[in-house]
Amino acid sequence: MSYGNQGDGGYGSQPPGGGYGGQQPPGGGGYGQQPPSSGGYGQQPPSGGGYGGGYGQQPPSGGGYGQQPPSGGGYGQQPPSGGGYGGGYGQQPPAGGNPPDNHLVAAILTTLFCCLPLGIVSIVKSTQVNSKWQVGDYQGAALASEEAKTWWKRSLIAGAIWWVLVILFYVVVFVLLAASVPSSSY
Known part of the structure; x- marks a missing residue:
């Protein structure tokens, strides 16, 4: 039975x-x-x-709860081809066993000193790295790490452009004020 x-x-x-x-x-x-x-x-x-x-x-039809899915790479299985971080939950971590860099320090610094909106996106992506690694989504952790790095670099570039524009504005204002003040000669 x-x-x-x-x-x-x-x-x-x-x-x-x-x-x-x-x-x-x-x-x-x-x-x-x-x-x-x-x-x-x-x-x-x-x-x-x-x-x-x-x-x-x-x-x-053969696709019930008690059967394995017909394709490979499901939960708890290794994909047939190697390379990358794999994919799916429950897989073995790649050699080394350490999660990728989450870039959290750079994300926080660029948020504070450069560009707030882009820095916030970077912080969100960097906090996803360790949580995805802990549940076994190694490919997702690597992707979140790359996205965090991309967003903090964007924030740094936007912040640098902003500060250059601010400095240029003050230089122009100073030059215009200096030119408009009449010089007095004795």
């Missing part, structure tokens, strides 16, 4: 001979089936529709 039509493998496959203990009570019953006379959760009544099975059976 198996717990529904779960195919030949995957997370939900049952050992031959049934589930817990391998023996079924003499009256039929069990976790996935009811005695033939009563219907119930394990079997659908004879007039029922749907997938042709009851609550304890999987749909005939």
Whole structure:
């Protein structure tokens, strides 16, 4: 007896001979089936529709809860090809085991001294690096690290342009004021 039509493998496959203990009570019953006379959760009544099975059976298409997805790279699996940080949750960390640099110090400094809006984006991206690394999303952590670096550099450039414009403004104002003041000669 198996717990529904779960195919030949995957997370939900049952050992031959049934589930817990391998023996079924003499009256039929069990976790996935009811005695033939009563219907119930394990079997659908004879007039029922749907997938042709009851609550304890999987749909005939083969994509139920108890089976592994047909493609590789799911949760807890290594992708067949190497390279990069992989992808998906539950994978092994890359060699070295340390998360990528989160650029948090540079993000904070450029937020304070350069450009506030772009710096805030950089801080948000840099805080995502460690949280993604801890849940096993190594590719996402590397991507967040690169985005944080990109945004703090943008903030630095915008801040440098801003300060150059401010200095030029003051120089122009000083020159115009100096030129408009009449010189007095004795």
